[in-house]
Amino acid sequence: MNRSQFLRLIGFGATGAFVFRPSWALGAINYDFQGTPAGLRPYLQTPRPDSIWVSWWSDADTQTHVDFGTSAGALTQSVSGTVNAMGTNYRYHSVRLTGLQPNTYYYYRARTENITSEVFRFRTPKAIGTATGKFRVLVIGDNQIIDPAQRRYERLVERAKKKVEDLYGAPIEEAIDLVLLPGDQVDVGTLDHYRHLHFKFCGWISPHVPIMTTIGNHETYSDPGLANYKAVFNYDDLSCLGVTSPDPEVYYAYQLANIAFVHASSEHTTTTQTTWVQNIVTAANAATGIDWMVSLCHRPYQAEQYIGDISSWMRNTAMPIFAQTQKHVLNIGAHHHLYARGQTRQWPVYHIISGGSAWDQYWGQSNESNYDDVQKTIANWTWQLIEFDLDAKTMDVRCFAEANVRFPTATRWSYNSRLVDQFSRKLGVTTTPQKPALTNTFGAPVTLPVQLTSSSYQTTSGEAMNSTWFQVAADAGFINLKIDQIRDVENIYGDTGFPLYEPVDTNAGVDILKFSISATGLPNGTYHARVRHRDTNTLWSQWSDAVSFTVTGSVAADPKITLQKSVYPPTENFSVAFENGPGHVRDWVGIYKKGQSPGPTAATTWFYLNNTATAPATAIRNGALNFSYDLPVGEWFAAFFTADGYTEVAPRVSFYVGNMVTLTPGEDAYDEGETARLNFSGAPAGTKDWIGVFRVGTTPAPNVAAKWSYAAQASGFRDFAGLTKGYYYAVFMVNDGYQEISTRVPFSVGSLISTVSMESTQIQQGGDFTVHFTDGPGIAKDWIGIFKEGETPGVNVLTAYLYFAGAASGSVTFHLPDLPPGNYFAAMFTNDSYTEVSNRVTFTVLGKPPLEFEQAKLEGNEIRLRWKSESGKTYKIQKSTGLNGWTDFRTVTASGSSHEELVPVDRSTQPNCFFRVTDG
Ligand SMILES: [Fe+2]
Ligand SMILES: [Fe+2]
16 A cells, blocks of 8 residues: 555644644643753662662662661661672662552662762552552653663653653652563663663653563673673562563563563563463463553564564464453553554454654655554654553553654654553453444345445444454355455554654545445455444454355456465364355365375365265355364375366365474584584474475575485484585475475574675765675564774664665665765674674765866956866855855856856955855
8 A cells, every 4th residue: 555645644733834843732841851860860670569679870889778768858767788790880789678568658869888869759569459549650662772962762751751740740759650661671781781771861760660671682682691681670589479480580570559560572482481471361360359461572463664573472372372361451562663553353452562762763664564453553752651540440541752753853852742642441341332234235146346334333331433344255154254354443554754744544534334345356256244343442342144245247266275274283173265166066175195186086085165075055156164084194185176076176285284393403503614403303204204405585496405305204313514604494394395394494504694795885975875785694674784984883873774674685775865974884784683694895985075176267357167067966156255254146057067157256346256166
């Protein structure tokens, strides 16, 4: 879909004139950036009703004390903690205050032998299980940029604090119970980033409200064992309902009031973590003291930019487990530096991306797709406020925008806490929208286009309509879906471009109670349609009764059969969907072993298109057949026949019955010249089963494998010598063919495998330049970075970068009109990390050469100016009488490689007169 077709502004805040500090945003709050106050600013974490951790950094102090009490003037208790000398000038002080009363304000100051903080105040959490009052959470995204010239995260924190205090008319520790961060708190897990980015920039809030973080991919960079993360955060004794983490401080959960907070790690998606999630969900679902569950997972559930760069573990494995309890209402992701919100298609669960103010991300930059489980994606820098009303059992979420990366740096922070989203969830509501009906009546076959029309939205719950879901299937069981579309009352996707970059609602003016099937939307055949409605509390109505119709006069598409998978475990049932059948009552589908000939050999199992061995009275063209037959292990195919004979009307579909083989490389990365080992187990031990090793970017086919070997055992290993430098994957295949029965497992041989190159290493300032690459690792967020010569990636702030959608080879073109003259290098980095995987190509950006004059000659009352020019380029002649100021005199466009102008001079009135020519 072309976003430029949808230049309709959404409801809030559209203005006619373009101003960077728009009038809608001028409120009582002083949005001028003040910056975190100086002095020791402690950091609170791991809040419990009876304890809290206080932490801070110093250069070289050795003492750790906190004085505290329940009034500012009586800090009657003192407690000493520990200091961890983590590096030169990196002393980490931490102390746990214990014996506290729940839901109580405490005053405290932190001190060492050299410095004492001012007195701060915080509030302990309510007692565990409390189900009265409010509980408020501040969520402030992914904020990995340390650049002290920008202080992006610090600005976002300051804005959030001001807005929250304005909303509630109270200091932040009275308004907010907890700050949640969904990962990428740092760009690299160095002490520098923990101290000077994460701790320093949240200093407005960290002494008052506890902050809890989540592992992102960037926490693992420069700190792969997470030693710094574990040393800085005191999460090791957290548990939820007695369930402890098998990998403490990597993923963790805890309960506050009657809410379970589950910080998962999208970077450690092992079955151990999956089992832990299951244990928490089982316990929380049964616990009377828990009403709510919120999960965090750095890589999100869904994303409409950089599509596919999500946590497939969260989406496919963890979310179905979380959805076992209706207490789970929200998943908070990050990783994409924008805001997004959606509802899972089938469960009453919201998911958001809280992308903070990290590396620039905007529309048009990446592969994008408009998904129906995302209601809005807004490429702003935002923060969110979650309010639980524990008595009313409601959760209200609001999202406030502060900045737009597309605005110039000087005027970027112009939104001033603009409300860009709000949504809510009410627990315990059993009233769903009323079951709708399709009002269409189809007496005779129809020709397309056809509009399906739903009855109006009806409910007694008081909730408004949020979504409709239309399905059209080729079978009455709605397995073989031809149309499957959820639409929300709004669909915020894309922006209006320069200069305002406003969000666009592509559903503005769309009646989502109607669904149009286009003139080419379905081939001839019989179909079944149904609809349901969802309310603003995420609850679906029942499906409407199905309405059947027959399409005629459309394209006569080819008959086709499809299976949902290519590998089935031996006892798993499978279904074969068929469509566009030739229309004989005795059309049928048979299952044969690979190599068998239908006719001479009987089918192992088969059905007429009514899923029985008795032909139907009238012909069926579309539908699905369910096979519950336990096929022996091996290779099989399904075939589609007509008229009780053996004439096949569609291409066969091959599949394999058996268990997947486990294939594991001995190492993820081999040195050049080393022999690569692939271990396998659970294999069928066929004499011609084989392991193929392929270069990333190639697909298994004859003569494509870099190396291969038969593997005719149940388990063992095969060694592959002589692999040249490169990124590879290995896969296990059956019987000399290309049926894959393992996942593809990646590994590499050699270091700095990828190659980057440039056609010229001399770039004129302002000119675009292209970097070519080959032998990339093939991961979605591989990137080419530009650094100044002598800089260290991951330590110095990068100058520019581009992703390239995980291509193994290709090129990227940089458009950097303001890149200053100097020496730079380009290199490839893998998977959004600072792991460098290519050579470096160094290049020089040349300053603009001075204009070269060919002539400047006085001729009477004129001066003849001639200079070397570029055809089509505009030049300005400027005039000065004293070299202390220049005024524009004439603007000309050159038409050749030399340009000449005659300029009048008045020598009687202006004895001194200077001219110059510029191309700026
Ligand atoms: Fe990330
Ligand atoms: Fe990030």
